[in-house]
Amino acid sequence: MTFRERAATALRDTHLQEALTIATTRFIDLRRRAFGEFPEGDALRDRAREIKEATLQRLDHWVERLVERVEARGGRVHYASGAAEAREIVVDIARRAGARMAVKTKSMATEEVELNDALERAGIAPVETDLGEYIIQLAHEKPSHIIAPAIHKTKGQVAELFARELGRQVAADPEALTRIAREELREKFLKADVGITGANFAVAETGTIVLVTNEGNGRMATSLPRVHIALMGVEKVIPSMTDLMVFLAILARSATGQKLSAYTTLIQGPRRPGELEGPDELHLVLLDNGRIRQLAGPLRGALDCLRCGACLNVCPVYRQIGGHAYGYTYPGPIGILLTAMLHGEGAVKELAHASSLCGACADACPVRIDIPRMLIDLRGAGVSARTAPPAERLVFRTLARILRSPALYRLSIRLGRLAQRPFVRDGALPSLPLPFRAWTSTRDLPPVAARTFSERWAELEREAAPPPTGPR
Amino acid sequence: MVTCLGDVFFPETGVRIVRLLRRLGVHVDFPRGQTCCGLPLFNSGYRAEAAAVAARTAALLRDAEHVVVPSGSCAWMVKHEYPGLLAGDAGRAARDLAARTYELSQFLVSVVGRTRFRSAIRGRLTYHDSCHLLRGLGESRAPRAILGDLEGARLVELPGADECCGFGGSFSVRLPEVSTAILDAKLARVEATGADCVVACDAGCLMQMAGGLRRRGSRVRAAHLADVIEDGA
Numbered sequence: 001m002t003f004r005e006r007a008a009t010a011l012r013d014t015h016l017q018e019a020l021t022i023a024t025t026r027f028i029d030l031r032r033r034a035f036g037e038f039p040e041g042d043a044l045r046d047r048a049r050e051i052k053e054a055t056l057q058r059l060d061h062w063v064e065r066l067v068e069r070v071e072a073r074g075g076r077v078h079y080a081s082g083a084a085e086a087r088e089i090v091v092d093i094a095r096r097a098g099a100r101m102a103v104k105t106k107s108m109a110t111e112e113v114e115l116n117d118a119l120e121r122a123g124i125a126p127v128e129t130d131l132g133e134y135i136i137q138l139a140h141e142k143p144s145h146i147i148a149p150a151i152h153k154t155k156g157q158v159a160e161l162f163a164r165e166l167g168r169q170v171a172a173d174p175e176a177l178t179r180i181a182r183e184e185l186r187e188k189f190l191k192a193d194v195g196i197t198g199a200n201f202a203v204a205e206t207g208t209i210v211l212v213t214n215e216g217n218g219r220m221a222t223s224l225p226r227v228h229i230a231l232m233g234v235e236k237v238i239p240s241m242t243d244l245m246v247f248l249a250i251l252a253r254s255a256t257g258q259k260l261s262a263y264t265t266l267i268q269g270p271r272r273p274g275e276l277e278g279p280d281e282l283h284l285v286l287l288d289n290g291r292i293r294q295l296a297g298p299l300r301g302a303l304d305c306l307r308c309g310a311c312l313n314v315c316p317v318y319r320q321i322g323g324h325a326y327g328y329t330y331p332g333p334i335g336i337l338l339t340a341m342l343h344g345e346g347a348v349k350e351l352a353h354a355s356s357l358c359g360a361c362a363d364a365c366p367v368r369i370d371i372p373r374m375l376i377d378l379r380g381a382g383v384s385a386r387t388a389p390p391a392e393r394l395v396f397r398t399l400a401r402i403l404r405s406p407a408l409y410r411l412s413i414r415l416g417r418l419a420q421r422p423f424v425r426d427g428a429l430p431s432l433p434l435p436f437r438a439w440t441s442t443r444d445l446p447p448v449a450a451r452t453f454s455e456r457w458a459e460l461e462r463e464a465a466p467p468p469t470g471p472r
Numbered sequence: 473m474v475t476c477l478g479d480v481f482f483p484e485t486g487v488r489i490v491r492l493l494r495r496l497g498v499h500v501d502f503p504r505g506q507t508c509c510g511l512p513l514f515n516s517g518y519r520a521e522a523a524a525v526a527a528r529t530a531a532l533l534r535d536a537e538h539v540v541v542p543s544g545s546c547a548w549m550v551k552h553e554y555p556g557l558l559a560g561d562a563g564r565a566a567r568d569l570a571a572r573t574y575e576l577s578q579f580l581v582s583v584v585g586r587t588r589f590r591s592a593i594r595g596r597l598t599y600h601d602s603c604h605l606l607r608g609l610g611e612s613r614a615p616r617a618i619l620g621d622l623e624g625a626r627l628v629e630l631p632g633a634d635e636c637c638g639f640g641g642s643f644s645v646r647l648p649e650v651s652t653a654i655l656d657a658k659l660a661r662v663e664a665t666g667a668d669c670v671v672a673c674d675a676g677c678l679m680q681m682a683g684g685l686r687r688r689g690s691r692v693r694a695a696h697l698a699d700v701i702e703d704g705a
Contacts, residue, residue: 007649355643358603358636360634360635360636381517396518404528406506406507445679446683448480449483454506463491464500
């Protein structure tokens with residue numbers, strides 16, 4: 001299926017439409033309110049961007065520092081250049097721990113490397129403990145939003161799913177549904193040998209792994225199992241705790257409109273002698289997977305991303321079609337850039353056009369990533385690499401010639417007037433053949449005017465010539 | 473500058489603008505040979521082609537004291553993208569041109585210094601922020617100042633006025649289903665305001681919204697800012 005077909009399918013899914021409208025509208029309102037009550041927000045967003053840029057300038061330095069500090073606190077650091085290597089590293093650690101079950105917190109990095117399949121193949125049962133992730137794991141689906149993985153489901157659908165998969169009848173009430181998930185998960189936390197998390201940040205100067213969650217599952221997964229493995233994109237390193245405060249101030253506000261998420265978990269090394277809680281082993285897996293190359297690449301701006309999901313919520317395209325239609329791990333405007341980063345520019349030749357370039361994404365982005373500009377650049381890359389369809393290139397090259405030549409421009413208008421004649425109905429064009437059918441299948445088109453503005457100018461000039469008569 | 477869509481599809485709006493500006497004491501010139509600002513090429517990734525079109529459009533506008541553009545997106549193209557698109561002397565000239573270029577509502581409010589006009593239509597109006605004018609040029613006040621002061625009409629705020637109408641240039645024909653779904657959401661909100669007319673400052677949005685309104689047989693019409701100002705003619 002092409003992207004266009006997947007999108008059209010999503011548009012016909014009434015449950016999806018209902019769920020998306022409710023959730024994204026709510027996210028938008030919450031975010032707007034949060035920043036409305038936070039006058040320093042804009043300055044902090046600028047500061048956050050500066051920190052990100054400065055850190056990426058010296059990423060090697062900050063990664064070295066992070067590795068050194070995590071190891072000094074007794075953790076182990078691994079480096080995965082790609083998805084396959086990341087899977088191997090995590091599976092290997094889990095195997096050596098003799099794990100049969102791994103509890104997981106919400107992590108887009110583990111989705112990106114498709115870790116769950118690898119764990120299952122190795123005989124280790126992955127159990128998602130974030131409510132949204134738990135829902136989609138039960139449904140054998142993939143997340144459709146960066147922070148709200150089950151955003152595409154209505155509460156009624158979740159109740160049906162719980163009845164079918166867990167054999168538990170429950171009302172379509174978020175509180176009751178959450179209670180069920182809690183009960184089901186509690187026992188898994190106690191049984192799991194390994195806890196697998198992502199990381200929202202890692203602080204280089206202190207070797208601190210930072211998890212931002214709302215359900216407390218992050219604490220459980222990093223304190224109950226014997227082994228904690230955190231998988232993190234290498235760009236998520238930040239220099240200091242002071243920097244962390246800047247990011248925390250804008251992350252939850254952008255994501256859910258909260259001042260802070262309910263839990264901010266700071267992890268420094270495994271359990272030390274005398275401590276009651278914490279794992280015996282702590283592993284941090286740093287993931288490259290196309291990121292490092294972009295330090296000097298056209299998608300560098302996307303390395304600033306905090307994965308807050310704000311750009312998805314405000315995107316008119318995402319709000320209509322949801323995340324699955326994009327076809328890759330990361331949906332929405334930022335997802336198109338990340339897909340190009342992970343899978344190459346060829347992967348987004350359709351997706352690069354899945355934007356009206358309205359700019360709402362860049363406006364909502366806490367670190368002001370200029371997503372529309374990078375989408376235009378990706379479109380341009382498709383033109384240069386000749387991956388854009390030949391018919392399209394012909395259309396645009398012809399258009400360019402017409403727009404460069406007033407004579408051709410005038411001729412085209414005259415031809416347009418002739419060609420439209422049989423189709424004009426009541427001063428509009430309600431139905432046209434290809435290639436205009438894409439427009440007129442749902443909208444009327446205005447006809448080429450009987451006289452263009454340019455053609456009326458001589459007359460308008462004469463109007464101005466006699467002495468001014470004032471308003472008539 | 474009349475813009476390609478303004479020239480070909482909405483010449484009457486251009487004529488109204490000329491008459492309005494003259495009535496306000498502005499000497500209006502129209503350099504011949506205008507085609508397009510190049511935005512459709514630019515947005516689809518045809519940068520070199522867009523630069524070639526930009527170069528000739530910029531050259532045509534070289535001698536103007538002020539350049540008035542009736543579309544936010546085209547004004548944005550000239551102000552924001554021409555300087556980066558054109559190199560050397562042309563680039564320097566483009567920076568100068570950018571500083572002299574105004575979208576119509578901006579020109580009326582900040583150069584002419586006037587917001588009070590008589591309304592050309594009676595009833596309720598609502599305003600749609602076109603994306604490039606709002607987020608590209610940061611302009612949301614000038615059109616509202618004019619519409620709010622309009623004698624004979626009443627401005628009602630459109631919920632989600634800042635949300636895209638789904639036009640997006642080639643987006644509207646590459647992904648017509650998505651474009652229309654976005655449009656439908658917009659038009660439902662427009663109709664819910666009870667307004668008789670939705671006003672915008674961008675020919676692209678107007679083509680999209682008017683096309684959708686006509687198709688659904690709505691009693692609401694879509695109009696350019698200049699269409700609702702009594703031009704005195």
